[in-house]
Amino acid sequence: MNRTYEVMFIVRPDLEEADLDKLIEGFSAVVTNGKGEVKQVEKLGRRRLAYIVRKFQDGLYVLLHISADGPLVAELERRLRVTEQVIKFITVRTDEENKRLAKVKAIRDSKVKTSTQQQPQQQQPASMEPSEAPAAAAEPASAPEPAAA
Secondary structure (H helix, E strand, O other): OEEEEEEEEEEOOOHHHHHHHHHHHHHHHHHOOOOOOEEEEEEEHHHHHHHHOOOOEEEEEEEEEEEEEEHHHHHHHHHHOOOOHHHHHHHEHHHHHHHHHHOOOOOOOHHHHHHHHHHHHOOOOOOOOOOEEEEHOOOOOOOOOOOOO
């Protein structure tokens, strides 16, 4: 059963662009050879790290969106761990989160539709202002005043 994952890894900043492309192709080949699918590859560029990792303050960030099963992801993580150019990596399973977000979006869309339909029915006519109506009802009918003696 294939699940969707995001694999982000940080590569040494002194790596050449061609070497980085080879590295990404190698990890993509691991996924495709294991009957997985690489949906998207994003090179996020060079960024400063929050703390020094293996004597590096900067790193090249790469994000892979993949669809694969558990053992294949474990193999990819093993290769990331033993590759010298990779400083750090993290793998996040995103299929459950995507299902939850789709469900929330569907609920929000249904609520928006009902609220927009109810608003025109609830509006009062603009011809009568609310401040005039209570004032007219509060005035009693004028009665003749008694004569003063």
